[in-house]
Every structure is written in C-alpha cells, then in structure tokens.
Amino acid sequence: MNMTDTLDRAAVGAERKKSPASVQVVASPGGVHAWLVEEHAVPLLALEFAFVGGASQDPAERPGVANMLSGMLDEGAGPYDSDAFQTQLADHAIELRFSADRDAFRGSLKTLVSHLPKAVELLRLALNEARLEPEAIARVRGQIEAGLRHDASNPDVLAMRAFNETAFAGHPYGRSVRGSLDSVAAINRDDLSAFRAGVLARDNLHVAAVGAVSADVLGTLLDDAFGDLPQASDLTQVSQIELQGQGVRRVVEVDTPQSVVRFGAPGVARHDPDYMAAYIANHILGGGVFSARLFREVREKRGLAYGVSSALYPMRHAAMFFGGTATKNERVAESIEVISAEIARMGAEGPDEDEVRLARQYLIGSYALHFDTSSKIAGQLLHLSLEKMGVDYIDRRNDLVASVTREDVRRAAARIFDASKLLVVTAGKPVGLTGQG
Template sequence: MSLVFKGFKDILLVLIVTFPFLGSGDVHSMEIQRVVSSGGIEAWLVEDHSLPIVSIRFSFPGGSVNDPTDKSGLANMSTKLLGEGAGEFNSQKFHRRLEDLSVSLNFEAYKDIILGSMKTLTRNRDEAFDLLKLALLKPRFDDDSIQLIRAQIRSRIARNKNNPNNIAQRTYWSMMFPEHPYRFESSGTFKSIEKISKYDLKSFVRSNLVKTGLIIGVAGDITADELALSLDKTFGGLPRYFEKNEIENISPRTLGKVVVVKNNLPQSSIVFGQNGLARNHPDYYAAYLLNHILGGGGFTSRLYKEIREKRGLVYSVYSYLLPLDYSSLWLGAAATDNKSVKDTIKIIKSEWSRMQDYQITQEQLQSARDNIKGSFSLRFNNTASIAGMLLEIQRKGLGINYIQNRENIYDMITINDINRVAKKWLDPKSLTFVIVGNPSNIISSEVISGK
C-alpha cells in the first residue's frame, strides 16, 4: 500500500528550490542519535532542521516467509490493507485525510520483513503519527477494501504470469528452495489469495506487528525528545511478542544446472547464481569488492566489458550479493537474443572461473574502492533515504558508527584478501542458470514448457 499525494510533492518542490537537501555535506560528520522512549522503544535519529520534513522508516521481522503454505500472499495482502481505512476512517476518508495533511504513507511485505514508511511536513507531524498509529493498531479490513486489494493483486499476478523476467525469477527461487518458504512469491497465487479471509488478515497483523524485533530509523525536523514521545504514542500499543513458527536456515540448491523455460519470444531472460555469504560473514566486504569487479560495477565490471562491450552479445548483464535472513545467494542476470544465449552463458562461466585464478591489480582494487565509497554518499540526498539507511544499518547489525567506519573497512581489504575470497567462494561448477525464451543450441539439464 503506497499513498503519496500531489500536495506533498508540490510543497516539496518549493522546498527543494528554497533549501539545500539534507545529506549534501559530508556524510561522515552525520550525527546518529540513539533514542529510547520511556516505554523502551528504540529508534536511530539524524536531526536536520533545514527542511520542515520528517521521514520515518520501520520494519517488523517476518514478511512473507511466515505465510501459511496454502495462503501465500497473506503478508502482502495484509500490508496493502493497512492504509485502506483505520479507526473511524473508512478507506476513502483515510486517504482524504492523508491527502489533506500531505502525508506519504507506505507498507510493503518482503520475504524477510514488513517495511513501513511515512513522510510528513513538520506542521502536520503529530497528526501524521496519529494516522500511522491507527493504521498499525486499528486497521479496519472492510469487505469492500479487501475485495479491491484482492482484485489488484490478481491483476498483478496475471501481469507477472507471462513476464519473462518474473518467470525466470520465480523458477529460480523454486529451484533453490524447493522445501522452504522462500520458494513462494510474496504476492501469492490466484488460488492462495482466494483462501485468505478477514480473520487471516487480522491474525497476521496481531502476530507480526509486534514490538519484539521492531527497528526504526528517523531523519529530519524533529528532536530526540519529541521523537521519544512520538515513539511511545505511535508504537507503544503494539503487542510485545507473539509466538511464531521457527524458520530454518537453508543453503540454496545450486547444482550447476541449466534450465530452459520454453517461451516463444525473440529474446531470452537469464537468471544465474550460486551460494552466497551472510551479511555478517568476515569475508563479506572482500566479496562485495570482488563482485564489483566481476559484475556489480556497471560499465566497469568484467562481465559487462567481456559480454556487452567487446562482443555485443547482451542488452544487460550484472551480478550482486543477496544475503537473506535464512540463506544467502550470489546472483546475476542477463538479457539477450535467443541466438546469443549459448555464448553468453559460456562467457559468464569463463569469467567466474577466471576470477578464481586472475590476479587483480592495485589499480582495479582502488577503482572498485573509490566507486563503492563514492556512490555511498549519493544515497543520502533526502530525509527518506537517510531514515532508510539508518534502518538497514540496524537490521544488519553494523553498529551506530558504521558510516564513519565504512571507508576504513574497504581501505583495509588487500589484493590478497580479494584473491583468497575468489578462490574460496566463486564456484563456477555450481552456477545454476534459468533461461526463459527459445534459445538456440543449448544443452540443458531440464526443459520446462512456458505458461
């Protein structure tokens, strides 16, 4: 559920002209305050009073990974309904009230978390927090709203059903985690969302929107004392804890297969990957640098240069690390015409192998460092992005001094570290590919008929 109103955008446009954006200075001098309310609710805060705007990002653990097997999509439907009426306000009145106050309110369910955000002008801050409290504590789940959201989800499922990129992702995740909740799409299926009742929606909210595991990041025109009062007022009424199903950690089934999902299209979508690293693994930062050189550095990455720039085989190609709460992947994707799929896969495997033995230069290492360090500060261009970063730093357990320490962490990584991590972690034999299209001359482990 995302509610962003024109009035807020128009006012913000004037503010952009009048004031500099928060974050335009040195991010390393940014002061992060740990605020704990009298009720024990904690948030991290970056104060900035140059703009009359406050942004908050918060998360609850659990996401769609907690969906019942036969009711996948429950977390997604529940969160989309949180802003469709609360307390005395039905959906229409709730939307109108947000619009009148120029408040942006959003809830989303991901695999591991439920994410919420709000942005408000300072003058409407108290009323905005009141509306957020209503959405969290007294969602209405009116029948007409449930039917509306169910219809919207059906429409999205229908669009994704024939989208080649979505088919590739869906197939890959079901292969990697055949017996784990990660195999399900967060949006659910036609069949599963029809089984979700009002009782299920209410139960999910009671079970998952709890204080235990709640993480909050705030940035903008609010003091620590003001925030402490708002934290108790907004989140203090949530249940403290609810018993949940235990989710097991799992290794993805990266078996080195090449799976083709036949689809009568002139182009092919490719998803590939292997086992990855947890975010708290000691090798993570070296692996992040390594991936930047391999496939995460855009135009400068080896995959892009070898496959796109030198040979013109693909429209796009990249790789990235994806640490999850219960597993980790090292993923990549490419898009190409059908006749180029075979060569594209061959070169991806070759580059994966080459990086195991290739000795990177000091120049390459420094370039990757500079890109990673330089791009980081660009994320802090408004209060919403800062609040989001505060949330992520907490979620990943990086420590309140992470922003100040981050550059030093990357500066300490040596060529020997990169080479060691490449040999230890890159596993070309386990690379698993899913291709959606009608590729030529592919020897595949499995062929699936496209639907």
C-alpha cells in the same frame, strides 16, 4: 603493500573520514528504539520502519498474506473508512506506505513537521485498528490478481520465480512474496489478522527517522505510533538454507524474441569476515559499473546484451551470489558461456592490483550518494539496523573498504566464484539450450 597502494589509501583518507550522517540512538519512555539523524534545514520527517518476519511468515499453503496485508493497512482504520483515510492523508500531504519482502514487513511515513500529530495518529490507526473490511479485501485481492495474471507471460518474473523455486525448494524463500492466483483467492480476513497479530510487535520492530525533530520529540512520537502494539511477536521459526540446484540449468518456455537469464550460487553472510572482500570482488566482476568484467566481456567486446550485473544478497536465512542479463534467443547460450567463464576466471585468479584499487576508490567515493536525501538516509539506517551493523557503521564503513587487500579479495573470490556451482534459469525460447522445464 606497494607504493601505489599506499598512495591510493592516502588519497582517499580524507574522503573516507567524512561521515554522511550523525546518528543518535533514541529510546522512547515506553521502550521503543530508533536511530535518528536530526536535520532541521527542511521542516520534514522521514520515518522508515520494519518488523522482522515478512513473507517468510506466510502460511505455507497461502503465500501472499504479508503482501496483501501491506495493501490493506491504509484501506480504512479506526473511525475512517477507506475513502476517509485516504482523504486524511491527501489533505495533510502525508505519504504512508507499507510493503513486504521475504524477511520484513515494512512501512514508510513522510510528513511536514506541522502535520506530525495527524501523521502519527494515522500511522497508529493503520497498525492497530485497520478495518480489514470485506469490500477492501476484495478490491486489494483483485489488484493483486490482475498483477499476477499480467506476470504469467513476463519472462523476468517467470525466471525469478523459477530460480527461487529451485534455489530454495521446500523453504519459505522458494515461495512467491505475492503468492499465486490460487493462494491469493484463498486468503481471508482471519489470515490477515493472524499475520498482523504475530508479526507486528515491538520486540521485532526497527525504526529509523530523519528530519526536523529532536530526540525527545521523537521518543514521544515513537510511543504514540507504536506503543499500542503487542510487546512480543509470535514468529514461526525459519531455518537456514544454502542455495540448492547448484550446477542445474533450467529453461522456462516463454514465447518471446528475447530471453531473460538469472544465475546464482552460494554467497557469504553479512557478518562473515570475508563479506567486505567479497563485496569488492563482486563489484569488480559485475557490480553494475561500466568497468565491471561482465559488462566489458558481455556487452562491450561482444555486444551480446545491453546489460549484465551481479550482486551479493545476504538474506536473513541464506546468502547468495546472484546476477542476470537479457539477450536475443539466438545469443543466450553464448552469453551464459561467457558469463560462466568470467566467473570461473575471477574465482581462479582473482583481480589484479589496479582493479582492487579502483574498486576501493569508487566504493569509498560513491558511498555518500546513499545519503543525499532524507528518505535515502532513513532507508540506509533502517537497513543497517536490520542487519545489526551497529550505529557507528556509517563512520566505519569506508575504513573497512580501504583496509581490504588484493589477497583478501582473491581469497573471497575463490570462495564464491565457482562456475560449476551456478544455478542458471532462462525464461524465453533460447536457441540450443535445454534444461528442466
């Protein structure tokens, strides 16, 4: 370790010892677990929760079920029809939302502590007694279909869809979370009920809470909100998959003056020993900051695009390095060439000492920004719970970043940055590019 590296670690030492949140593990009398940050400065509670499963549990022939159900749970439940349920939320200033991604069915509740009993009642009803009435199903279906029709000419959506279909062919990740016009039209009440019965259960539930409640109070709330759910989920097994289509160049024709480019390759799993080093390597390459190599080469030096970035995506059943940009049709080929060259250079040479030092400083110093609101804290806690990172990860994380050496980053970069493995999908009318349509 050189003197500069030693001084750098000493300078950030005090910063990385600061914990942005003190986390308690709460177990309700009924056995529902949650992570809690108790904060009484403001009389609010932010609750984030997720059921492992998500759109990967959609029937293969009917993608979009999880997404549609997420739009149905607050469309009437228990004694309240849709209008009455929404009125109850509005009258008590309660925010209740549901969503679905590939790996989880998610929910979010935000309320004043004075309205906690009503908020918990409405959450319990939505999860257990959603009416799923024909009129509401038709209304939500219509909203989804309108969005899908709009997306039919959206190059961002088309590029992402084509990328997933190629990268994860034959796998649930290859299907659209929102489904298609045909699949959404076919979804019925039985599909929604079956998904709810199989996925919304206590054994695959993760909960994070931030706000003005004690552990004892939260324990009671957890049972009130989630205690009536089935104990055991019934999930369809989803296989692990490595990104397919490596080396493929695919073009989706869209009549637009600007093309969208998406690129990716195999990444590293979240619990891989090289993950943090790979995370730093990606930050240096394309981590969304002005100092990133891709930003400098693509935007600053050549003016090829307004922005370009990359990230690691360690999903539950796949690990991916992924990035993208958008540029004029005439400059797409050059942009892809520059991006590929920078990825190849990072893989072959790795970063220099200054790049690693500055990356560590930035990642350590900016970590607290993920915890500056109750909702952000709850979201971060839920993410860490889902990733099985341990309740002490927040305290350990900056030390993990600081311990990464240049050699660690070079080793990880060599693993994941190989331009020959890039799957590249372009949506638009790129000049001089050909590929599978």
